[in-house]
Amino acid sequence: LKIKVLKNVMLKNDALGADNRWEFKKKNIFVLNMTSSPGAGKTTLLENSLQHLTKKYNVAVIEGDLYTSKDAERLEKFNIPIIQINTEGGCHLDAKMINAALKTLDLDKLDVLIIENVGNLVCPASFDLGANKMALLYSLTEGDDKPTKYATMFSIADIVVINKVDIAPYLNVNVDSAIVEVKKVNSKCDIIALSATKPETLNEWNQWIESEIESILKD
Amino acid sequence: MHEGKIAEYVFDLVKETISDDDELKGKKVKKLFFSMSHPYTVYPDSFEFYFFELIKGTELEGLTIEYEELDPLEKSGFYLTSIEVFD
Numbered sequence: 657l658k659i660k661v662l663k664n665v666m667l668k669n670d671a672l673g674a675d676n677r678w679e680f681k682k683k684n685i686f687v688l689n690m691t692s693s694p695g696a697g698k699t700t701l702l703e704n705s706l707q708h709l710t711k712k713y714n715v716a717v718i719e720g721d722l723y724t725s726k727d728a729e730r731l732e733k734f735n736i737p738i739i740q741i742n743t744e745g746g747c748h749l750d751a752k753m754i755n756a757a758l759k760t761l762d763l764d765k766l767d768v769l770i771i772e773n774v775g776n777l778v779c780p781a782s783f784d785l786g787a788n789k790m791a792l793l794y795s796l797t798e799g800d801d802k803p804t805k806y807a808t809m810f811s812i813a814d815i816v817v818i819n820k821v822d823i824a825p826y827l828n829v830n831v832d833s834a835i836v837e838v839k840k841v842n843s844k845c846d847i848i849a850l851s852a853t854k855p856e857t858l859n860e861w862n863q864w865i866e867s868e869i870e871s872i873l874k875d
Numbered sequence: 876m877h878e879g880k881i882a883e884y885v886f887d888l889v890k891e892t893i894s895d896d897d898e899l900k901g902k903k904v905k906k907l908f909f910s911m912s913h914p915y916t917v918y919p920d921s922f923e924f925y926f927f928e929l930i931k932g933t934e935l936e937g938l939t940i941e942y943e944e945l946d947p948l949e950k951s952g953f954y955l956t957s958i959e960v961f962d
Contacts, residue, residue, distance in 0.1 A: 658908075658959040659899055661892055665909075665917075665953045668884050748877050779877035782916045808916060 669783055672751035676758065676786025683763045686872040687771065688865070689785050691809065692793035693802070694775030697819045699727040701793060701852035701861070702772060706734050708855075708862050713767040713869060718757050720749040720774045727772060737761055748779035751786060768869055777806040789814040789868055793852075794838070796820045800829045803837040810838060815846040815864060822851040881917055881953070882925035888955055889935060902960035904938045910956045912945040917953045 664670070680687050690698050702717065709715050716737040719728040728740045739757045741749060749771065761769075771787060773780045792813035794802060797820055803810040810816065816838050821831050831849045838847055846864060850857040889907065893899045911917060919942060930936050943956070 657898065657902070657962055658957050659896060660957050661955050662957075663888060663892070663955050665881060665884050665888060665955055668887065746877075746880065748880075750880060782877055782881075 666782065666784075669751045672755050673784035673786040676751055676754050677788075678786075679758060679763065680769070680786060680788070681875075683766065684872055684875055685763060685766050685769055686869040687769045687785075687787040687789075688868070689771045689773055689780075689787035689790045690793065691773045691777075691780045691790060691813075692775055692795070693777045693798060696775070696793045696795040696798065697852040698772050698775070698793050699730055701817070701819065701850075701858075702770060703730060704852060704855045704858055705770075705862065705865065706731065706736070708858070709768065709865065710734050710736060712866075714765055715768045715770065716761055716766050718749075718754065718769065718771045720753075720772055722746070722774060737766075743774060747774055747776045748783050749773050749785060750783045754785045767873060777802065777809050781808040781812055788872065791815045791817055793817045793819050794834065796824055796827055796829055796831070796834060800833045800837045803834075803841050807841045810841045810845075813842060813845050815848065816842070817861060818847065818849040819852050821849045821857070822854060878917055878921040879925040882922060882929050885922075885926060885955060886929050886935070889958065892955070892958060899958060899960055902962075904935055904958060905961050906939045906941060906959040907955065908941050908943065908957040908959070909954060910943045910945045910950075911953045912951045 692698050717731055718739045718741060720741050721727055722743055722745055725740045728738045731738055739760055741753050741757060771785060790813050792809060794816055796818060818831060818834050824830050835847055848860045850861055923940060
């Protein structure tokens with residue numbers, strides 16, 4: 657006896673992701689899912705972005721990490737709510753983890769929630785967290801072949817942030833070729849190039865994130 | 876590695892589907908049929924490694940798995956398409 661089921665296996669995660677999204681919408685919170693490979697510079701970009709964002713908005717951060725709280729410790733200086741999620745070896749955050757973390761945050765007092773996902777260019781693509789936008793940080797040191805090699809992640813990004821452009825002269829890759837490679841798999845996403853360690857290069861990024869926040873706050 | 880989490884979802888989905896379906900209720904599962912589209916977000920070898928470990932010692936132990944390819948233009952994702960049980 658064979659019975660037809662035809663159910664999406666990710667339904668459970670997707671349903672919880674949709675719950676999270678509804679919760680964020682009700683509270684007018686802009687939620688950004690930050691993804692990248694390990695070492696691409698997510699926490700450094702976050703540190704220098706928070707310097708700017710916390711002056712204007714109420715921000716909270718969810719930090720995803722396999723075992724440590726090293727990244728969360730770097731953000732403690734901002735005196736904002738930071739929720740640490742340790743996946744204990746898990747390679748991504750899922751909607752259930754975010755849902756549980758939300759219960760420890762006062763959502764009525766938030767404008768922005770930034771989720772720093774586990775460094776991985778594969779698995780986070782499969783797990784909707786309920787965020788408004790997904791930013792993919794792509795370090796030039798990874799080489800210009802990554803967009804086509806990790807096409808799923810790049811294809812669902814709303815913005816690709818090309819990082820470490822200051823050391824481009826020492827690499828066999830340049831910003832223009834990286835942009836061409838990104839566009840091969842995602843012609844619709846925004847693309848910004850910067851050096852996360854140099855705050856003076858973050859203007860375009862700060863403008864992008866602010867315009868996204870303002871579009872949510874206006875709703 | 877996300878296949879570990881997906882194996883858990885499948886385990887729950889199969890159990891829920893069987894308990895909700897009068898024809899399947901109480902029957903032993905023989906085979907699960909999955910379908911997916913390219914580019915794959917679930918790798919069968921990795922998924923099976925976790926899933927077969929998960930069902931050891933449960934009522935699902937002993938089942939086999941079959942996959943079919945979906946047209947990505949029609950549907951994307953990883954689907955449990957059918958459950959076959961012993962009569």
